[in-house]
Amino acid sequence: MGDALKFAMFGVNFLFLAMGATMMGVGIWMAVDDVDAREAMAMAGVNEDLYWTSVYFMIATGVFVFVVSFLGIWGAISGAKWALFGYIGVIGLAIIVQLNVIILTAIFWDSIDAGVESNMKTTLQTCYVNEDSKDETSESWDEMQTDFKCCGSTSYKDYNGSIYDINNPGMIVPWTCCVMTSEKQDYTKDDVYDRAKCSSDAKEGVTSSVALHVQGCYPAMKDHLSEHSAILIALTCTFAILEISGIVIAFLLVRKGHD
Helix, strand or coil: CHHHHHHHHHHHHHHHHHHHHHHHHHHHHHHHCCHHHHHHHHHCCCCHHHHHHHHHHHHHHHHHHHHHHHHHHHHHHHCCHHHHHHHHHHHHHHHHHHHHHHHHHHHCHHHHHHHHHHHHHHHHHHHCCCCCCCCHHHHHHHHHHHHCCCCCCCEHHHHCCCHHHHHCCCCCCCHHHECECCCCCCCCHHHECCHHHHHHHHHHCCCCCCCECCECHHHHHHHHHHHCHHHHHHHHHHHHHHHHHHHHHHHHHHHHHHC
C-alpha cells in the first residue's frame, strides 16, 4: 500500500513538473520571441506594462508549480512529514486562489467582455493606418481580419470615422476585410474577390455580403474559442483532479507514516 501511494504521488507530481516546465517555457518564449502575442494584446488595448506583468506572472507560476512538484516528490520518496504537510498546505492555498479567480471572473465577466471589445474598437479607430502600413497594430489587424474572415472589432462599421476612413476616402474598409478568391496562407490585394462590391456593400451598411466579411473580429475570436472550449474545460478539469489527487495521496502518506 505504501509503495503504491508513493508511486501515485510521484506520478501526479511528475505531471505537475511537466506543466510547470511548460508554463515556464511558454512564458520565456513570450518574453523573447512571441511578437504575435504582443501585437494581439496591443489590439485589445492592453498596455505593454500589463503584457510584461502577465508574462512574468506565467513564468513565476511555472516556477511555483515546478518547485511544489519537487516538494511532493521529495515527500513521497523520503516520507518527510514536513514536506507532505507543506505540500498539502500549498496546494490547498492554490485551489482557494483559483476558485476566487474563477468566481471573480464570472462576476465581472460582462465588464471584462465589454472592456476588451471597446479597447479593440478604440485601437482600430485610432491606430490602424492602412493595409500598406508596416506598423505592428496595422499589420496585426490585417492578419487577424484575413485569418478569421472578419472586419473591425464588433463589425465593419467600426471603420466609420476612423483614421483609415479619414485618410482613405471612398475605400470604406481595407481590402483585408474583403472575401478572397481562394484559401491560402498570405494574401495580397490581388486575391480579393471583388474590391468594388466590397466597398459598396460596406458603404450601404449591408448585413450579409458575398464580397465583404460583415462579422466583427471580436465575436469571430469568441466563436473560435467556443469551438475549442471542450479542450480548455478538459485541461482545467485535469489540473483540478491532479491537485485534489495530490492532496488526498499526501494525506494518506502522512497517515501511513503514523501507523
